Amino acid sequence: xxxIFKKPKAPPRNxxxxxxxxxxxxxxxxxxxxxETAARTYSEKKAKGVIGVRSLFAKAGGRGFxx
Numbered sequence: 001x002x003x004i005f006k007k008p009k010a011p012p013r014n015x016x017x018x019x020x021x022x023x024x025x026x027x028x029x030x031x032x033x034x035x036e037t038a039a040r041t042y043s044e045k046k047a048k049g050v051i052g053v054r055s056l057f058a059k060a061g062g063r064g065f066x067x
Contacts, residue, residue, distance in 0.1 A: 045051045 042051070
């Protein structure tokens with residue numbers, strides 16, 4: 001039996017679980033970066049007029065002006 005004044009020992013580290021968590025965290029961060037990049041690219045293209053409803057390159061109602 002342990003004494004009442006001693007700190008309890010920390011549980012042993014599970015290295016396999018930590019590797020899996022690190023890999024999943026990295027995948028989530030990469031997905032977030034990719035989503036942010038896609039959103040930024042879309043907004044830049046929309047601002048330039050390359051894509052959108054009134055774009056000169058749109059295919060909404062027909063071929064577009066330059067299509």
